[in-house]
Amino acid sequence: MPLVQIRDVTKVYPPSTRSGDPVRAIDGVDLDIEEGDVYGIIGYSGAGKSTLVRLVNALEPATSGSIVVDGTDITTLPERELRKLRLGIGMIFQQFNLFSSRTVRGNVAYPLQVAGRSRAETRKRVDELLDFVGLADKASNHPDELSGGQKQRVGIARALATSPRILLADEATSALDPETTQEVLGLLRTVNRDFGVTIIAITHEMDVVQSLATKVAVMESGRVVESGEVFEVFSRPRSPAGQRFVSTVVKGVPSDSELAALRERHAGRFVTVTFRDGGASQSEVFLEFGREGIGFELVYGGVNEIQGRAFGNLTLELTGAGDRVDAVIERLRRRVEIVEVV
Ligand SMILES: Nc1ncnc2c1ncn2[C@@H]1O[C@H](COP(=O)(O)OP(=O)(O)OP(=O)(O)O)[C@@H](O)[C@H]1O
Numbered sequence: 631m632p633l634v635q636i637r638d639v640t641k642v643y644p645p646s647t648r649s650g651d652p653v654r655a656i657d658g659v660d661l662d663i664e665e666g667d668v669y670g671i672i673g674y675s676g677a678g679k680s681t682l683v684r685l686v687n688a689l690e691p692a693t694s695g696s697i698v699v700d701g702t703d704i705t706t707l708p709e710r711e712l713r714k715l716r717l718g719i720g721m722i723f724q725q726f727n728l729f730s731s732r733t734v735r736g737n738v739a740y741p742l743q744v745a746g747r748s749r750a751e752t753r754k755r756v757d758e759l760l761d762f763v764g765l766a767d768k769a770s771n772h773p774d775e776l777s778g779g780q781k782q783r784v785g786i787a788r789a790l791a792t793s794p795r796i797l798l799a800d801e802a803t804s805a806l807d808p809e810t811t812q813e814v815l816g817l818l819r820t821v822n823r824d825f826g827v828t829i830i831a832i833t834h835e836m837d838v839v840q841s842l843a844t845k846v847a848v849m850e851s852g853r854v855v856e857s858g859e860v861f862e863v864f865s866r867p868r869s870p871a872g873q874r875f876v877s878t879v880v881k882g883v884p885s886d887s888e889l890a891a892l893r894e895r896h897a898g899r900f901v902t903v904t905f906r907d908g909g910a911s912q913s914e915v916f917l918e919f920g921r922e923g924i925g926f927e928l929v930y931g932g933v934n935e936i937q938g939r940a941f942g943n944l945t946l947e948l949t950g951a952g953d954r955v956d957a958v959i960e961r962l963r964r965r966v967e968i969v970e971v972v
Pocket residue numbers: 643644653654655673674675676677678679680681682834
């Protein structure tokens with residue numbers, strides 16, 4: 631059974647004005663999150679990402695459907711049980727949400743104090759966590775004396791204090807510069823790898839998904855329109871929303887305007903060949919064109935690497951007799967994905 635199983639979940643908010651319509655923030659979502667996953671949830675503003683996370687954390691009730699976390703359906707649990715469940719789920723936020731009046735140590739200690747741990751146990755655990763996030767020397771500082779990256783490290787230490795199995799990250803790096811973002815993502819990868827914490831990371835930035843996640847769900851208008859292994863979605867996005875997000879980090883197929891510009895410079899036929907491991911290699915494909923006397927020129931695309939696996943989308947201009955080009959495309963289709971661009 632998945633660690634988090636979301637089935638046909640909807641969340642409807644009442645209309646904000648008397649004459650307005652109810653808002654379907656989540657609209658029939660199914661999602662399985664396995665133990666050990668780093669699940670990226672991507673979508674534009676208003677897609678429903680934060681709402682989904684609030685439902686998983688049982689901060690709000692779903693309108694319908696079931697959410698099973700670690701074997702327990704949280705949609706039917708009484709508040710007392712929910713409090714216990716939340717101890718098993720850590721959360722970090724875009725704006726860090728640290729207590730400004732508490733020191734770094736005080737922030738990290740907070741969930742342990744709420745959980746009723748002894749002073750000695752709390753002290754030991756906080757020391758351990760501050761060491762882990764590299765902030766042992768800042769224990770007595772207050773959050774406003776820290777950089778954004780350091781604040782998020784405190785946020786991570788605090789979220790991990792009660793040793794949760796799940797960490798929810800809500801735009802955790804959106805307020806950070808690119809270098810600090812990479813540092814924090816590196817820390818989150820370690821949390822997942824070394825402690826086996828399952829991470830659900832919501833973001834509107836595809837490069838965060840690329841460098842952190844193992845799986846991704848694309849949300850649009852309250853629905854999950856596409857989901858799967860990051861490599862699969864990045865190398866072959868199927869939904870229009872997925873294609874738009876992937877195109878921000880992967881040089882894939884040319885857009886309509888890029889195609890129009892290419893057409894002005896090239897008179898031949900265009901095909902896009904998608905290379906993935908297990909299929910025909912580039913040299914096999916190029917050799918085939920050469921053997922049939924078909925000219926080919928690379929006009930667009932590139933090779934990408936996702937999680938150590940490479941794939942490429944190359945758009946080629948083919949020149950030569952029409953029936954020969956047709957025959958080669960037909961033959962190659964058995965070994966590689968090849969689409970004529972019209
Ligand atoms: N408490 C609420 N009451 C009414 N409507 C809400 C509430 N929370 C969210 N919504 C609406 O639900 C929809 C989804 O919002 P949500 O915040 O989940 O999206 P999001 O993908 O997380 O966007 P963002 O990245 O901007 O936070 C939006 O139309 C939003 O206006």
